[in-house]
Amino acid sequence: TEEEEILERCLGAEVIITNKTPLKKEILEKLTDLKYIGVLATGYDVIDIEFARKKGIPVANIPNYGSESVAQLVFAFILEFANKVHLHHQSIKKGEWAEKNEFSYFKAPLMEVSGKTIGIIGMGAIGQQVAKIALGFNMKVLAFSRTKKDFLPEGEIEWVSLEELLKRSDFVTLHVPLTDKTENMINKKRISLMKDTAYLINTSRGKLIVEEDLAEALKDNKIKGAALDVLSQEPPTEDNPMLKAKNCILTPHIAWGTIEARSRLMSIAYDNLKAFLEGKAVNVVNK
Numbered sequence: 001t002e003e004e005e006i007l008e009r010c011l012g013a014e015v016i017i018t019n020k021t022p023l024k025k026e027i028l029e030k031l032t033d034l035k036y037i038g039v040l041a042t043g044y045d046v047i048d049i050e051f052a053r054k055k056g057i058p059v060a061n062i063p064n065y066g067s068e069s070v071a072q073l074v075f076a077f078i079l080e081f082a083n084k085v086h087l088h089h090q091s092i093k094k095g096e097w098a099e100k101n102e103f104s105y106f107k108a109p110l111m112e113v114s115g116k117t118i119g120i121i122g123m124g125a126i127g128q129q130v131a132k133i134a135l136g137f138n139m140k141v142l143a144f145s146r147t148k149k150d151f152l153p154e155g156e157i158e159w160v161s162l163e164e165l166l167k168r169s170d171f172v173t174l175h176v177p178l179t180d181k182t183e184n185m186i187n188k189k190r191i192s193l194m195k196d197t198a199y200l201i202n203t204s205r206g207k208l209i210v211e212e213d214l215a216e217a218l219k220d221n222k223i224k225g226a227a228l229d230v231l232s233q234e235p236p237t238e239d240n241p242m243l244k245a246k247n248c249i250l251t252p253h254i255a256w257g258t259i260e261a262r263s264r265l266m267s268i269a270y271d272n273l274k275a276f277l278e279g280k281a282v283n284v285v286n287k
Contacts, residue, residue: 010034017269018046020234025051036060036276038269039285041256043205045178049286058284060272064125066261070203071129073255074173075137077201077227078118080249081171084108114138119169121145121162122176122204130173131157142169166193171201178205188213191222199225203255206231215241218248229255 001009001021007030010016014033016023019040025048028034037047037059044061052059080086087107091097097105118134120127123145134141141157142165166172172194176182186200187210194200200223202209211232217223225247231240234253242248256265268283275282 007031015273017273020046022046023052024048028052028055028057036273036281038272040265040269042066043177044285045205053286058276058281059286060276060281060283061285062265062268062272063283065264065268066256066258067125067129069258069261070126070175070255071133072258073203073229073251074130074201075133077249078113078171078199081199081225081227082111082113084110116140116170117142117168118171118173119144119165121165121172121174123148124175126203127173127175130175162190163193166190167195169198170195171199173201174204174208176204176208178207183207184210186210186214188217191217194223196222196224198223199227201227203229206234211241215245215248218246225249227251229253 003022006021006023006027010023010027010031012033013031014035015038016031016034016036017038017040023037023046028048028051034055034057037052037057039047039059039061042061042063042065044059047059049059084107091107114137117140118130119142120130120134121144123131123143127143127145131141131143135156142160143157144160144162144165148159160168174186176185182205185208186202191200191213200209200214206228209228209232214226218226226242226245227249228242229251230253231242231250233240236243242250256262272281272283
């Protein structure tokens, strides 16, 4: 739905189910019949939830439907950085293994993730799932969050400041919502705190990162690499600096989208609407 089509398509609706279509104050104030908004995602930054609250319109999201799926992609990125699977696959397809006539060869150094330090920014459901997997890989886990979670045995996770996390981590992964406080939180100053051997991973929201600063840091070898499932604008425009950034893996916002997660999402969306119609709304983010 294009922005100029939103009002036309929503007029008269009592219920709106949306994902990326923005519903700002200028639209909401004209939707006089609207009684409920269902967001087909965990994040709800596309909705003016405060204005919706003032209008008495509950906004319900879909919590915790894809934690396992998103954490899985985080480790797909980490393992790609560690084992360079695609690089070697491409090499074999080009005939390089046959040409070398050796039982094995290496296009780039490989590394073990065991013993490496992962820094998790944001310890909600997804951050917690990433931590659990990291511990299974025998990684050291650093965590930064607005509130400390006591979900794992004492001593397995070290709670640190954001600055210390950036300084010590071999892998930094972002799992915070996009808000006024988190927008552009990863910028030139904070990237400069990271090791030049570190990797940055973002499966949350693109605007958490100042993309020009990240592209410059990759170009200048200030950090080793980045993997982004999200960008500031999706799809990206041709001038997005990440499209040509050095040592940067991009995927098209797919972390959430396994078959299993999508099935859970639709089931929860159904339950949310059913509960609202029965007068007992659940998962409301703007009470």
